[in-house]
Each structure stands twice: as C-alpha cells, then as structure tokens.
Ligand code: HEC
C-alpha cells in the first residue's frame with residue numbers, strides 16, 4: 001500500500017500540463033460524526049483502528065475498491081463491477097455508450113484503422129483507456145490484421161479498447177478529483193473548498209440520502225437517477241451539468257458517487273454503533289457494510305410509475321388542486337399551504353418552525369417559491385406528480401400519497417393519484433411561464449419510464 005501511494009503521488013510532466021492544479025486526495029475521518037460519540041472521541045486507538053478498517057474495506061482514493069464479503073460471489077454480486085446493468089431498466093444504455101465513445105475517440109479510432117499509430121494521442125480524461133492502448137501497442141504483432149484473440153485481429157482489438165471503454169473506480173476517482181472534489185470533498189462529505197459559499201450546499205453523500213429521485217420509501221437512488229443528475233445538472237443550484245463528458249465517464253462517476261456513499265454511510269454507522277464494550281467487532285463491521293449495500297440494491301423495485309395516459313389539466317382539476325393545496329391539514333386539506341403559503345410564495349406559517357427550517361444535513365432550508373416556475377427535478381407534469389407524491393428526501397417536504405384528507409362533502413379518505421395530478425396542475429398554474437411553452441423553455445428531465 002505504501003509503495004502504491006508513493007508511486008501515484010509522482011505527477012508526470014504530461015498530466016501536470018493537462019490537469020487543473022488539484023492536490024492528490026486522501027480520505028479523512030468523519031470527525032464531525034466522531035465528536036458525537038464520546039466513547040470514540042476519547043479513544044484515539046479505536047479511531048486509528050476505524051481508519052484502518054475503512055481502508056481495508058474501501059482502499060484509498062488512488063486505489064478505491066470494495067472488499068467482497070463471503071457469499072457475494074455466489075449471488076453473482078461483484079461490487080467492483082457494480083455498474084449500470086445491476087439496476088438498469090433501460091436496455092439501450094450500452095449502445096448509447098458505444099456511440100458516445102465512438103464520437104469521443106473518433107480521431108484515435110480513425111488513426112488505428114489507417115495504421116497511423118503515432119497519431120493515437122490522448123484527448124479525454126480517461127486514464128484507463130490510455131493505459132490499455134499503450135499496453136496493446138506494446139504487444140502489437142508485426143501484422144496488425146493477423147488473428148490476435150478470440151478470432152479477432154489486433155486492429156479490431158485496438159479499436160474495441162476505445163469503443164467499449166467503461167471506467168474503473170480508479171479512473172472515475174481521478175475524474176472526480178478534477179471535476180467534483182472542490183464542491184463535494186474527497187470523501188463526498190459535501191465539504192469541498194467552495195462548499196461554504198454555496199446555497200444549497202453540495203450534497204454530502206455519506207447519509208445515503210439523495211433528493212432528486214422518483215422512488216418510494218426514501219430509497220437510495222437508482223443508477224439512472226444519478227446519471228440524469230450528472231447529465232442535466234440541477235437547475236437554480238451550483239450543481240452543473242456534465243454533458244461535455246462521455247456517457248462512459250458519467251456512468252463511471254455514478255459508480256464512484258455510489259462508492260463514496262456506501263463508504264461514508266458504513267463509516268457513519270460504525271461510528272454511531274461504537275461503544276466501550278463492543279468496540280469494532282468483525283461482526284459489527286460486516287453487518288453494517290451489508291446493510292448499506294442492501295439499501296442500494298432495493299432501489300430498482302421502488303420507482304413510482306403511473307399506469308395510464310398522463311391526464312390533461314382542466315379548470316376543474318386545477319380548482320380541486322387549489323382546494324387541496326390551500327386547505328390546512330386540520331381542515332382536511334393536503335396542507336401545502338403550511339409551508340408554501342396561499343399563493344405558493346414559500347411564506348407559509350411553518351417557515352418559522354425550527355423542525356421545518358433545516359434539512360437532514362443540518363443546513364437551513366426554505367420551502368420553494370412555486371411562482372418562480374423553476375423546478376429542480378423538472379417541470380413536466382410527470383415530474384411534479386412524482387415530486388408531490390413522494391416529497392423530497394432529506395428535506396421537510398413530506399410524502400403525500402395516502403395522507404388522510406376530507407372532501408368538500410365531508411368524506412374522509414386517503415389522498416390518491418388523481419389528487420396528486422390535480423395539485424401538480426395547480427402548482428404549474430402558479431408560475432408565470434405558460435404551460436404550453438414548458439417543453440421548450442428549459443432542460444426538462446427526460447424520464448423514459450412513466
Ligand atoms: C460548483 C459546485 C459543484 C460541482 C463542481 C459539482 N456539484 Fe454536485 N452538487 C452541487 C450542489 C450545490 C448540489 C445540491 C443541489 C440541491 O440540493 O438540489 C449538488 C448535488 C449533487 C448530487 C445529489 C443529487 C440528489 O439527487 O440529491 C450528486 C449525486 C452530485 N451533486 C454529484 C456530483 C458529481 C459526480 C460531480 C462531478 C462530476 C459534481 N456533483 C460536481 C454542487 C456541485
């Protein structure tokens with residue numbers, strides 16, 4: 001391990017020229033969490049043990065990897081290949097990835113086809129693909145078109161390195177260092193050097209809580225939920241989009257965000273479970289690690305779907321949405337008014353309630369001004385439907401489906417999907433942008449799965 005750190009710390013002149021000046025990363029302990037546990041805070045030996053354990057489970061930023069627990073292989077779960085297909089509902093993702101690689105590496109692929117191997121030079125931040133190419137070049141037979149492996153020629157193989165590139169965690173950690181670190185921090189603690197100037201703050205992944213998903217039960221996100229966030233960014237926040245990266249790079253960053261989240265949550269659980277009697281037993285470590293992994297596995301089954309045509313907004317629906325929105329909970333309404341206010345400006349009475357003015361990460365939060373017409377998750381009806389249905393993880397905004405409401409004729413019943421649509425239409429009617437222009441007015445999320 002020591003040897004590995006020493007060699008990767010040497011920055012070659014080439015990478016110096018191409019990369020922004022970002023330091024080599026180290027994973028630091030979550031000291032804010034440690035301070036909350038007196039037993040651990042006073043026990044430096046145990047803290048050192050915890051640090052060692054985390055490195056054993058997850059490696060370092062220069063060599064990140066998951067430790068495989070016994071039995072995972074039997075279930076065909078190999079966490080270092082925990083890529084897209086584990087959770088994917090989208091069959092075409094690989095074809096799109098290959099297309100994107102072909103565009104990104106068109107110059108290199110062309111040069112290989114033409115036999116001009118000197119012209120194959122680095123263009124994108126993708127250390128894995130570059131290393132594989134240099135390796136292939138070193139093993140090039142005299143005739144590049146002679147059979148090389150499994151019936152293909154060396155030339156085919158060389159092209160496939162570029163076409164089929166999918167980053168390792170190591171590649172993605174490197175990309176994270178230059179693209180995400182200054183906001184999200186080395187451990188994904190949301191505490192990079194620019195973080196304190198931002199509102200909302202960059203996400204701390206270590207809670208495992210992500211806001212902009214469309215899943216029930218406060219679930220961890222699916223791979224495709226995070227992919228969309230990276231591809232599109234989050235409107236009206238500092239979180240940029242990364243459309244200039246290749247599909248493969250974005251997939252890899254998703255894998256790395258999940259890796260940091262699993263690592264960080266395992267650390268949090270171990271810190272909170274530590275006590276003088278039990279200390280850090282192997283059993284405690286394995287159970288918590290497994291628990292965190294299981295939480296991510298469940299996500300695929302929890303997406304909110306609507307079976308049927310998306311309904312049209314009618315004046316009656318908007319009026320019913322207004323009734324639910326503006327009627328307080330005590331009077332049988334959906335109680336949006338408590339936070340968002342009668343006209344949706346975000347000035348309801350609970351703004352002053354201490355429980356409703358901080359998020360799960362301890363940062364101040366305000367209900368959104370719904371007249372502004374900018375919705376971070378997207379402004380299509382299906383986006384608002386899902387948002388209102390399930391609430392927003394990590395924030396005071398609660399789940400609404402199933403909540404008890406009272407109709408104007410006095411019937412008490414659970415809030416249903418039609419009610420959610422009506423409120424979505426009402427919310428849309430509050431913003432000044434006309435609904436019809438919504439499709440072209442901004443980067444709406446393109447949910448394929450509704
Ligand atoms: C300029 C600062 C900045 C940079 C750079 C940045 N982010 Fe973010 N990111 C944010 C902010 C701010 C939020 C929180 C937005 C919110 O609360 O809605 C965020 C949120 C997120 C989320 C959480 C989404 C959710 O559903 O909760 C993920 C995942 C994420 N960023 C990943 C990344 C990755 C990966 C990179 C690098 C490729 C990156 N970010 C670069 C500022 C940044």
Ligand code: HEC
Nearest residue numbers: 334336339366367368375376377378388395396397400423
């Ligand atoms: C307890 C307070 C609270 C209640 C009750 C509440 N909200 Fe919210 N709502 C919030 C907060 C806080 C945010 C901002 C979250 C953020 O941006 O991270 C928000 C954001 C939103 C958004 C913006 C979503 C986006 O994509 O940007 C919509 C739409 C919304 N609320 C609708 C509703 C509706 C409709 C109801 C009632 C059915 C409701 N809210 C009830 C607190 C609340």
